[in-house]
Structure formats: structure tokens, C-alpha cells
Amino acid sequence: MRNIDHRIVILGAGYTGMMAAIRLAHRTRRTGVRITLVNPSARFTERLRMHQIAAGQDLADHRISDLLARTGIDFVQGAATAIDPGAGTVEVDGGAATLAYDTLVYAVGSSTDVVRVPGADVHAFTLDSPQDAARFTDRLHRIAAEGGMVTVCGGGLTGIEAATEIAETHPGIRVTLISLDEPGVMMGTKARSHLRRALDRLGITVRTGARITKVLPDAVELEGGELVASDACLWTTGVRVPALARQAGVAVDQRGLILVDATLRSVSHPDIHAIGDAAAVRLAWGQIHGTCQSGLPTAQYTADAIARLLRGKKVKPFRFGYFHQPVSLGRRDAVIQFTHADDTPRRACLTGRAAVLYKEIVSGSPVTMYRLSKRMNVSATLSKGGRATRRPAA
Numbered sequence: 001m002r003n004i005d006h007r008i009v010i011l012g013a014g015y016t017g018m019m020a021a022i023r024l025a026h027r028t029r030r031t032g033v034r035i036t037l038v039n040p041s042a043r044f045t046e047r048l049r050m051h052q053i054a055a056g057q058d059l060a061d062h063r064i065s066d067l068l069a070r071t072g073i074d075f076v077q078g079a080a081t082a083i084d085p086g087a088g089t090v091e092v093d094g095g096a097a098t099l100a101y102d103t104l105v106y107a108v109g110s111s112t113d114v115v116r117v118p119g120a121d122v123h124a125f126t127l128d129s130p131q132d133a134a135r136f137t138d139r140l141h142r143i144a145a146e147g148g149m150v151t152v153c154g155g156g157l158t159g160i161e162a163a164t165e166i167a168e169t170h171p172g173i174r175v176t177l178i179s180l181d182e183p184g185v186m187m188g189t190k191a192r193s194h195l196r197r198a199l200d201r202l203g204i205t206v207r208t209g210a211r212i213t214k215v216l217p218d219a220v221e222l223e224g225g226e227l228v229a230s231d232a233c234l235w236t237t238g239v240r241v242p243a244l245a246r247q248a249g250v251a252v253d254q255r256g257l258i259l260v261d262a263t264l265r266s267v268s269h270p271d272i273h274a275i276g277d278a279a280a281v282r283l284a285w286g287q288i289h290g291t292c293q294s295g296l297p298t299a300q301y302t303a304d305a306i307a308r309l310l311r312g313k314k315v316k317p318f319r320f321g322y323f324h325q326p327v328s329l330g331r332r333d334a335v336i337q338f339t340h341a342d343d344t345p346r347r348a349c350l351t352g353r354a355a356v357l358y359k360e361i362v363s364g365s366p367v368t369m370y371r372l373s374k375r376m377n378v379s380a381t382l383s384k385g386g387r388a389t390r391r392p393a394a
Contacts, residue, residue, distance in 0.1 A: 006033045006310060009090055009101040011080045011244075013039035013064050014047065015292045015366050016276030017107035019299035019380060022373045024105075025071040027307035035072070036099055038092060039064060040079040045130060048292055048363045051158065051328070053133035054125075054234070055165040056140060060367075067370050080108070083248035085269045103271055103306055106245060106258055107299070110277035110290055113238030119215035124153070124235035127162065136234060143231045144170040151220050151230040153212055154237030155179025160195065161328045162234055167202035168330035176205040176228060178212060178220060179237075184335075187325060188345035191337040198329040239290065241278050253280045262317035264302050273302045283320065283389050285342040294320060296366065296380035304377075321385025326359045334359040341385035 010021050021037045028035075044062040053059055064075055076099065082091035083104070090099045111128045114120040125136040143150060150173050152163040163177045177183060177199065183206060184195045199206055207228065214221040215235070220228045241256045251259045251268035258274035259267045260281060266272040274280075275298040277290030288294045297320045305315045321341025328334050334355035338348045350358055372378045 006102050007100055008033060008035045008103045008105065008306065009099050010035065010037045010105040010107060011090065012107035012109050012276075012278075013037050013041075013044060013075075014107065014109045014276065014295075016109070016295040016299040017105070018044060018064075018067065018370055019296050019366070019373070020105050020107060020275060020303045021073050022068070022071055022370050023300055023303035023377070024306060025073050026373055026375070026377065027303055028310065029072070031310070033310065034074070036074045036076055036101075037064070037068065038076045038078060038080055038090065038099070040077070041129070042077050043130065044367075046363070046367070047127075048366075050127035050130075050133050051162040051165045053130055054127055054136045054140070054162055055169040056137045057169070062367060067367070071374055080244060083244060083250070085248055085250060085272065088271070101271075103273065105302060105306075106266075106272055106274040106278055107276050108242050108244060108278050110239045110241045112235055113240040114235055115240070116238055117212055117215060120153075120233075120235050123215045123217050124233040126235050127158065136232065139232045140166065140170060140173065144172050146231075147172050147174075148231035149174045149176065149229055150232050150234065151176045151178055151228055152234045152236060153178050153215075153220065154235065155181055155183035155185070155206075155208070156236065157184075157325065157327050159234075159236040160184060160199075162236060163204050164198060164202055164329045164333075165331075166234075167204050168332070171203070174205070175203070176207060176230070178207045178210050178222075178228065180209065180211055182208050184327070184337075186343065186345070187335070187337040188347065188349060190347075191325075191335050191345065191349040191351070194335050194349070194351045195327070195329065198333050198335075202330065239277070245274075245278070255280075263305055263315045264298060264318050273306065275299050275302050281318065281320075283318075283385065285321075285385070285389070288320060288322075289343075292366065293322060293324070293382070296369070300380045319384040319389040320381060321383035321389060323382040324362075326355075326362045328356075328359050328363075332356065341383060341389065 078092040211223040257280035276295035322343040336350040
């Protein structure tokens with residue numbers, strides 16, 4: 001292999017960063033390539049299970065150092081605070097450390113957008129980290145003792161999972177799910193019907209067509225001035241990405257996602273590869289949205305692409321298609337909507353106990369995949385999108 005002692009720095013140890021690091025270490029073993037993984041926390045966060053932590057359930061504590069054991073990857077705990085593409089360096093924790101790179105993998109992920117609506121950043125909880133979820137859990141215990149009210153803002157998959165988990169775990173709490181659109185609007189008719197029955201069974205009040213204008217200490221204000229009483233507000237709608245790439249002069253879109261070519265390399269700085277939530281990945285059928293389902297394939301692809309580039313080989317364009325929308329509805333129910341490549345619903349869906357088992361396998365698969373990837377090349381791609389992804393993006 002060429003480029004002995006090639007320095008690869010990976011920013012972010014979420015689902016995508018962890019996958020890219022471990023797979024890349026396996027693909028470049030015994031070559032002299034040096035891989036460094038940077039992350040603010042020493043704990044690997046299972047974002048797919050954050051709603052369970054929020055409801056008060058104990059989950060496994062996965063340490064990044066344990067997941068990286070015997071890979072040869074260097075782990076640096078700290079936050080990347082600046083990138084200098086010209087010098088090929090990353091500043092960690094405001095200059096406490098500076099890492100030089102030949103190749104940079106940008107996997108910083110995203111967080112909940114609490115800036116767009118006044119008061120959300122002050123009065124609402126999020127599920128962005130185990131610490132955030134734990135603070136919400138503490139609040140839930142006090143509300144449950146008083147028979148209080150919780151509002152979950154956002155009818156996407158995260159909001160649905162959080163609302164149902166809270167209602168099932170704390171039946172004394174009155175839960176209201178507030179959404180501009182019908183919860184599960186992206187699903188087919190059968191899946192939406194099952195979802196609605198689950199919400200009704202758990203006693204969750206659903207407010208749709210409601211635009212939230214402000215979050216107050218004890219209420220959520222809707223357009224028109226109506227107040228929905230709330231002892232705790234959980235905010236699950238909207239996403240934002242760090243300004244790190246924009247501040248470094250890397251080409252980004254209006255949301256701050258790195259603009260990439262067909263091989264997921266920055267269009268302005270080809271030595272930067274962007275994956276997961278932080279990359280603006282556009283295929284023939286449209287732009288992929290940030291989920292674990294799409295993030296892991298971008299990480300797998302990028303690890304393989306970098307390994308091929310280091311060997312002087314050509315890289316084929318990235319291909320991906322969505323396959324399913326798995327949603328927990330508490331611990332005893334779930335719904336799985338199978339989809340076309342562009343994430344529109346197929347006719348088929350799975351519900352009930354079979355869906356619970358399916359969802360648990362999906363939620364637990366990343367950690368299993370990391371462990372297997374130390375020894376073999378494990379595919380994270382359920383679908384490459386068929387004919388649609390064989391055409392170049394528009």
C-alpha cells in the first residue's frame with residue numbers, strides 16, 4: 001500500500017464515526033496508516049435508544065475505548081473546535097491539542113434545533129445526550145408523583161417513540177404529542193392506523209395542525225395564543241449541525257451540511273470526507289436525510305473508499321436506498337413500515353410482537369456490527385436503491 005504513515009483523523013464517535021474508524025482500521029491493518037478518533041465524550045451514545053433513557057430505563061454503558069480495543073485506533077477525548085484545511089490540522093478543546101491529518105473524516109452529527117422557537121432553548125428538554133435524557137428522567141419522576149402533564153413537541157419518529165415510552169412507563173402522567181402534521185405522516189395507511197391505535201391505547205392526547213410559537217416554563221404556546229399546560233416539554237423537532245465546517249471555509253449548504261461529490265468527498269476540499277448527518281448527500285431520487293439507516297452505509301462506503309484511494313484504486317459513486325422505518329411504541333408494541341429507496345412507503349408493514357423483535361434487532365445492530373467489523377467486512381447497507389441510484393444525481 002502507498003502512503004505509509006498516512007494520518008487519518010475522524011471527528012465524531014457516533015454511529016457513523018465509530019463505523020468508519022473500526023472498518024477503516026480493519027481495511028488498512030499492517031500498513032502504517034494512523035487513525036485517530038476524536039469525540040467529546042468517552043461514552044458511545046446509542047441515539048436509537050435515547051427515548052428509553054428518557055423514560056427511566058437503564059441501558060448498557062458502552063465505552064469508546066472498549067469498542068476500539070485491539071484496533072490500533074488512537075482515541076482523543078475532546079471537542080473539535082476548529083479546522084484549518086490549509087494546514088491540515090484540527091484544533092481540539094480550543095487549542096489544548098492540535099492534530100495533523102492527511103485525510104479528515106467529518107462525522108460530527110447533528111443536534112436538536114432549539115433555537116428556531118423562542119423559549120425552547122431555555123424551557124425544553126432534548127434527547128441529544130445521555131445526560132440530557134437523564135435530566136428529563138429526573139423531571140419525569142417528580143411529575144409522575146404529582147400526576148402532572150408532559151408535552152412532546154414533534155410528531156416524527158423520535159417524538160412518537162418518546163411519547164409512547166413515557167406514557168407506558170409512567171401511566172399516571174398525562175402526555176400530549178404536538179405536531180404540525182399527523183404523527184407518522186411518512187408511513188402508509190395501515191402503519192399509521194396501527195400507530196394511532198397505540199397512541200389512543202396509551203392515553204396520549206394528539207394535537208395536529210398546531211404550530212408552536214413559544215415554549216414557556218409551564219406551557220407551550222400555539223399559533224393563535226392557545227396555551228397547552230406542561231410540567232415538562234420534550235423538544236424533538238428540527239435538527240442543526242455544528243458550524244465547524246462553515247467556519248473553516250469548507251463548502252456547505254444553507255443548513256451547514258458539507259457539500260460532497262458522488263464519492264462523499266468535499267467539493268471544495270477533497271481531503272475531507274463527510275458522512276452521516278453532517279453531509280449533504282444527493283442521489284438521483286433526492287437528498288438522504290440524517291438517520292442511522294443512511295449514516296452507517298455512508299461510513300462503510302467512506303472507509304472502503306479511503307482504503308482504495310490509499311492503494312491508488314478508483315472509487316465507484318456512493319449508492320444507497322432506504323429500506324424501512326422502524327418505530328417503537330413502548331416496550332410491547334412497534335410498527336415497521338417498509339419503504340421504497342426514496343423512503344416513501346411500500347404496502348408492507350409489520351406490527352405487534354414481531355415488530356418489537358425486529359426493532360430491537362435494528363437498535364442493537366450497530367454495536368454488534370462494530371465488534372464484528374474488527375475481524376471482517378460487515379455490510380451496513382440493506383439496499384443500494386436499485387436502478388434509481390445507478391443514474392447520476394440531478
